[in-house]
Amino acid sequence: MISPSPSPHPDPAHPARREAGTVVVVGAGPAGLAVANILRAASVDCVVLETESRQFIETRARAGVIEEWAVRELGRRGLAGHLPQRAELHSACEFRFAGERYRFPYAELTGCHHYVYPQPLLVTDLVREYADVRGGDIRFGVRDVTLHDLDTDRPAVSYRCPDTGERRLLRCDFVAGCDGARGVTRDAIPERHRRIARQDDGIGWLALLAEVPPSTDCVLFGVHPRGFAGQMPRSPGVTRFYLQCPPGDDPENWPHERVWTELRERLAATGAPPLTEGRIVEKRVLDMHHYVVEPLSHGRLFLAGDAGHLVAPIAAKGMNLALHDAFLLGDALVSYVTEGDGAGLDGYSAAALRRVWDYQEFSQWLSDIYHGVASGDPFRAGTTLARLRRLFSSPAAAAAFAEQYLGTASAY
Ligand code: FAD
Numbered sequence: 427m428i429s430p431s432p433s434p435h436p437d438p439a440h441p442a443r444r445e446a447g448t449v450v451v452v453g454a455g456p457a458g459l460a461v462a463n464i465l466r467a468a469s470v471d472c473v474v475l476e477t478e479s480r481q482f483i484e485t486r487a488r489a490g491v492i493e494e495w496a497v498r499e500l501g502r503r504g505l506a507g508h509l510p511q512r513a514e515l516h517s518a519c520e521f522r523f524a525g526e527r528y529r530f531p532y533a534e535l536t537g538c539h540h541y542v543y544p545q546p547l548l549v550t551d552l553v554r555e556y557a558d559v560r561g562g563d564i565r566f567g568v569r570d571v572t573l574h575d576l577d578t579d580r581p582a583v584s585y586r587c588p589d590t591g592e593r594r595l596l597r598c599d600f601v602a603g604c605d606g607a608r609g610v611t612r613d614a615i616p617e618r619h620r621r622i623a624r625q626d627d628g629i630g631w632l633a634l635l636a637e638v639p640p641s642t643d644c645v646l647f648g649v650h651p652r653g654f655a656g657q658m659p660r661s662p663g664v665t666r667f668y669l670q671c672p673p674g675d676d677p678e679n680w681p682h683e684r685v686w687t688e689l690r691e692r693l694a695a696t697g698a699p700p701l702t703e704g705r706i707v708e709k710r711v712l713d714m715h716h717y718v719v720e721p722l723s724h725g726r727l728f729l730a731g732d733a734g735h736l737v738a739p740i741a742a743k744g745m746n747l748a749l750h751d752a753f754l755l756g757d758a759l760v761s762y763v764t765e766g767d768g769a770g771l772d773g774y775s776a777a778a779l780r781r782v783w784d785y786q787e788f789s790q791w792l793s794d795i796y797h798g799v800a801s802g803d804p805f806r807a808g809t810t811l812a813r814l815r816r817l818f819s820s821p822a823a824a825a826a827f828a829e830q831y832l833g834t835a836s837a838y
Pocket of ligand 1: 452453454455456457458475476477478483487488489490491492545571604605606607608609610611633712730731732733739741742743744745746747748
């Protein structure tokens with residue numbers, strides 16, 4: 427239960443310039459910016475701390491697929507920005523296996539779409555709304571962020587200013603830990619108060635961004651004996667591609683010619699239009715690993731987004747989960763601060779984790795499909811192909827897949 431607890435000790439170890447506020451949000455990704463905007467809209471005072479510059483976060487390319495329920499929620503809160511005008515609406519994806527193409531029309535099955543809107547555009551919209559429109563306090567380029575007194579009812583966050591080197595301490599009522607997979611807030615929870623469940627698929631993906639138009643109007647999944655390959659449209663002139671590779675592989679092992687040869691081979695199918703080859707502007711290897719922190723809160727600290735759970739981009743779920751957490755946490759903080767109602771904060775972790783675990787399970791299932799044929803195990807390859815064929819022969823299997831892929835279950 428959120429209730430007053432022992433007062434914080436003074437800060438003899440932190441001779442820092444002090445300020446006070448209600449909520450400190452650590453991290454300005456989709457999760458932190460959505461929480462901050464919700465607080466700001468309810469006139470709950472908050473400060474956002476971000477280690478990178480505004481320009482950096484507004485151009486960092488990552489996700490691109492947003493589920494329709496998340497778009498609706500953003501819109502309801504006045505946070506959709508340019509998304510309704512600029513996002514591409516997708517209604518199908520295509521699997522390629524055994525040399526053939528299989529189009530999966532998920533919008534026909536669920537009535538819902540995927541919105542393709544690159545993460546940097548969403549972040550740009552959210553920063554503009556928070557800082558420029560709603561006048562919110564956001565501090566970029568901060569260093570050495572440290573959390574203090576989480577077990578008290580007045581925790582604090584300190585950081586070093588980038589320009590002066592001065593240390594500042596922000597006293598607050600709550601800390602929102604939204605600093606992603608490499609942040610510090612998760613580790614501020616003592617080990618005895620948290621469990622981190624981890625899964626490593628032992629697989630790498632070479633993640634590429636290329637300045638080329640997509641070869642089809644939808645996402646492509648190539649399930650091939652040489653390994654998985656994917657094509658995810660991002661905009662009319664930019665496409666993301668993935669190629670399965672050994673975990674920890676060096677991107678330099680993948681020169682231009684090798685990349686395009688593998689993509690052509692793994693995405694080949696009867697009647698498929700040729701891939702447009704072009705300049706690769708980003709190339710890095712992502713290891714397919716996942717974790718979940720339980721619970722997502724400790725004292726006055728609440729984790730949201732990748733800070734609390736990482737799901738590899740197998741099913742395009744991470745940013746959607748980050749937004750889901752942010753909607754729950756933002757609303758719960760507002761209820762507590764404006765009405766004294768702590769039910770939302772007390773139930774936050776359990777409510778958020780239900781969707782997190784559901785999406786993790788779906789990503790595992792899809793990971794088995796993507797990687798089974800190339801596993802070298804003929805039994806696993808056989809069951810993978812059976813699962814794939816079932817999606818296109820059984821209406822019940824197709825409906826279940828579409829519901830999970832679009833995140834449209836009525837309850838989690
Ligand atoms: P982040 O976006 O990581 O934001 C955290 C912020 O905190 C960052 O700005 C960081 O600079 C800052 N920070 C870090 N440490 C500190 C600190 N100590 N103090 C202050 N600030 C700090 N998800 C989807 O839903 N759909 C997709 O299609 C998809 N595709 C992806 C493709 C790739 C290649 C990758 C890598 C990811 C993809 N994802 C996708 C996942 C998605 O990008 C993440 O899940 C999402 O960014 C999580 O948002 P977040 O706000 O929790 O964390």
